[in-house]
Amino acid sequence: MNYFSKAAFVLAMMGMSLPQIQAQEVTTNNQDDFNEFTYRQGSVFRSATGTPGMEYFQNEADYNIEATLNDVDHTITGKITITYTNNSQEKLDFIWMFLEQNRFTENSRGTLTTPIQGNRYVGDTDGGYEISNLQAKVNRSVSTKHLIDDTRMQVFFDQPIPADGGKATVSMNFSYKIPVDGMDRMGRLAVEDGTIYAMAQWFPQVAVLDDVEGWNVEPYLGAGEFYYDYGTFDYKITVPYDHIVVGSGELQNPREVLSSVVRERMDEASKSDTRVYLIRPDEVNDPSLLAKKQGTLTWHFKIENSRDVAFASSKAFIWDAAKIDLPSGKKAMAQSAYPKESDGVGAWGRSTEYSKESIEHYSEKWYEYPWPAAINVAADIGGMEYPGLNFCGWQSKGASLWGVTDHEFGHNWFPMIVGTNERRYAWMDEGFNTFINHYSTLEFNDGEYPSRLNRMRNMTGWFINPNREGIDTYPDVANLQNLGMIAYYKPAMGLYLLREYILGEERFDNAFRSYIKTWAFKHPQPNDFFNHMENVAGENLSWFWKGWFYGTGNIDLALNGVQAYQGNYIISLSNKGEIPMPVEMLVTFKDGSTKEIRLPVEIWQRGDSWNHLLSTDKEVESVELDPEKILPDVNFSNDAWPADFYEARN
The missing domain is CATH 2.60.40.10 (Immunoglobulins)
Structure with a gap:
């Protein structure tokens, strides 16, 4: 029986006549739901298969920084030299940079767009950069011309930076007061044994020039996070002699800052599957464990192929570590730094265990962790990620500490390895990360803690709320009551549906791993993700992207x-x-x-x-x-x- 005859038979059994069947064939269909919803054709920069095109370019900024932290007046002063490589096809008369600390001023755009009742992204208003001695060089020409507007700075050159690999250097001195309340992303916390300085967005950085927007210069307002190019960061932090400093990357001068006792413990930790104390709880504020007993110490760190760096400094730190085993056979080191108020086997005493398990899981399942250390720092911050270093709530315990630690380390994959534009597309880092957190949580200690994605049907009340917004809403515009769903949970649910219901595990995992590998240390756009998933999985998913990611249906x-x-x-x-x-x-x-x-x-x-x-x-x-x-x-x-x-x- 052919298709038409079989359909006619079935409908006849239900009391439907052949004329009715013919009429049904010409009724309005739903093809519009299945059509492409954006312009997704390829170009020389980005292919239709969701890979970088033949002329894809990405500029590079390498940083050399020397900074001093003053724990009396809570300031940081420093000098930065940036080597900028222009890989684009056009010469550049100027570059744009971000001065994120200018968010902490009374008249910043971020301050003036904060509701009267406040929100999570309230920050101090008595800070901001002082910039001096700026020099912008191309070849032998030197320019001092620059323009500062809120959290952006435009730096001009007397000669343009040549295209296709031309280089420039930009140097300047900077200083500012370190905020107490740094918008739940950085700041300082006073504890019994000293102050914890959680330092992020702490130096001037170059904005991204790409083939989609040109210069990406959205101001730093609050909810929207960051978008930077990759490079090498070589930085030195001078602090009081009794401070412990942990930072993104690898410590370059352990002999100059640590005693032989701590160095021996660090060597032991590099071989241990369980935590080893580098500074025990009863050794906090013991200067004999550091290299000097007065004055200052300069801690030197370096990280390659990174988009940012952060560090923490305090004399109040307990410090422990353990090795991380990576699929290739390489090793990294999980570290935790926290005050005695955070200590305990039900609290930060398990931080290094959590960190190690999280990094090992993501490395095995998705893409190998690329950096030498993964550091968890207790601070007065709910949870914030930077390459190789997290700030997590100092009062977190149990499931809460696992959840925030795992989430922030998951961000090393999105957006630190896959370098998406967080300021525009929060869902491409928060949502993707929330998705991979689900599987790491299921695996950790045979499901010791629950995953929220197991309770998706408990969230359906939000889906019928008339005030809901779409995933594609920019984070700085979104109603903060919706931000958790549209940036975190709804996109995570979308990937979960793709894996568990629409594509199946094998097809999804092949495509998702390929997406990560293809765009590692590059800058994908939403369409690159859509195109790549479809091409590797072999499925036209326009109906799903359109309905779930770009709508409120x-x-x-x-x-x-x-x-x-x-x-x-x-x-x-x-x-x-x-x-x-x-x-x-x-x-x-x-x-x-x-x-x-x-x-x-x-x-x-x-x-x-x-x-x-x-x-x-x-x-x-x-x-x-x-x-x-x-x-x-x-x-x-x-x-x-x-x-x-x-x-x-x-």
């Missing part, structure tokens, strides 16, 4: 009824929501046997209703949609037949 699959006829059954389905989905059904027969049925998403291209013929010689007892309860369906009361199925089952 919902999923509501419905089972309208089941009708028997001479040993056959007609299962009547409809899509009452705005987002089409494949249909997973579990049919249970009277004899206790079951049958799984999967219908492709294309059934909804034809319209919002569909009838499926179930050929069987068994009597059907019940039919259930999405039996694994993966979909965040906003109305699960219509997901089963008979209608009282859920009550009967429970």
